[in-house]
Amino acid sequence: MQKVERRREISPALVYPFMRTVMEAPFPAPGRTVTVKSFVPGAGSEELTLCRPVDSRLEHVDFDSLLECLNVTKLLQVFASLLLERRVIFVADKLSVLSRCSHAALALLYPFTWQHTFVPVLPASMLDISCSPTPFLIGVLAPCLPQVLELPIEELGDEDCILPSKLQAALQQILEERQDILREENGNTCGGCSLMSEAFVRLFVELVGHYPLHMVESPNGNKELQRDSFRKSHPSRGVRQFLQLFMDTQMFAGFIQDKELRKGGGRGLFETRVAEYLDSFPEPEPSGVNKFLKGLGKCHANKCSF
16 A cells, blocks of 8 residues: 555556556465566655555455554553443544554454444544543544644543553564564564464463363353453462453453354454463463463464464
8 A cells, every 4th residue: 555655646647557466467376476567656666565464354455554553652551442332532644544543453352343333534624522421442543633732521530551561571572673583583584464463362362361261152052251250360460450341341242242142253363362362261371461472482483374
C-alpha cells in the first residue's frame, strides 16, 4: 500500500504499470517472497521484495504501519483499551494510514473478535459518534482533531495498568527488540508481521490458555466453561484480576460461546499454541517475564511462525 501511495503522489499514471508488474509476478507460497522490478522517476529502477505471510490471517495486515505511528508504549495502551472494549480514536493525516492502523490494531486481538462499532475513517459530519457511550474504534483525519477535542469524551488514564505487569513487560521487551530478534533468525526478511502476531498470541495463551481444563460437558451435549474455577485457577494474582474484568467483555463471551457450541475449534495458530501450552502444563515453569519469553522462544526454535 505504501509503495502504491508513493507512486500515486508522484503521478497517478505510475500506479497502473506498477500494479500490472505485481500482478504478473508469480504468486509466492506462504512464507515465501517474490521480487518485482519497477521504475520510479527520480529514483531509477527499483527492486521490491514482497513477502506472503505464513499465516493467511495476516495477509492483509500491516503491523509495521502501526509501529511507525505509535511507539510500543502507546501501542500497548491502545491494545489494553481494546481488550476492555473501551472507546478508541485514531487520528492521522492520510486515509490509508487510518485504515492500515485500525485494521492492524484489531488483528492483534486474535483469537478474539471486536464486537462493537468499527469505522476506519469517520466522515467529519459524523463526529458526534465519538460521544457515544458504547465501545468503538474509529479513525478521523487530522483536520478534524480540533472538533474532536471539543467533544465531551471521557478519559480514564489507567491504560498502563490493565494488563498484568509482568506479561506486559515481556510483551514490551519483545516488541522493542523485534529487529534484533529477526536478525538472529538468519536474516529473515518477512518475519516481522509473524513475530508480532506470535507475541500477542503468546500473551493470550498465558492469560486464557488453560480454558480447556475448565470446559465441562452439559446435559445437552455442549460444553460449558466453569467460569469461577477458570479464573481462580490461574497462579498469577495479576492475571486473576485481569480476567475478572476481561470475562465481562462481549469478546470473551463470544469466544467462549464458540467453544461451548464447538465452533471454531480448528487447529488455528491460537489452538495450536494452547495445545503446546497444555502439554507442558504439569511441568514446573518460571514465572512472569521469563516464562513468557521462554514460551515465545520455543516457538522460534520450532520455526512455528517463520
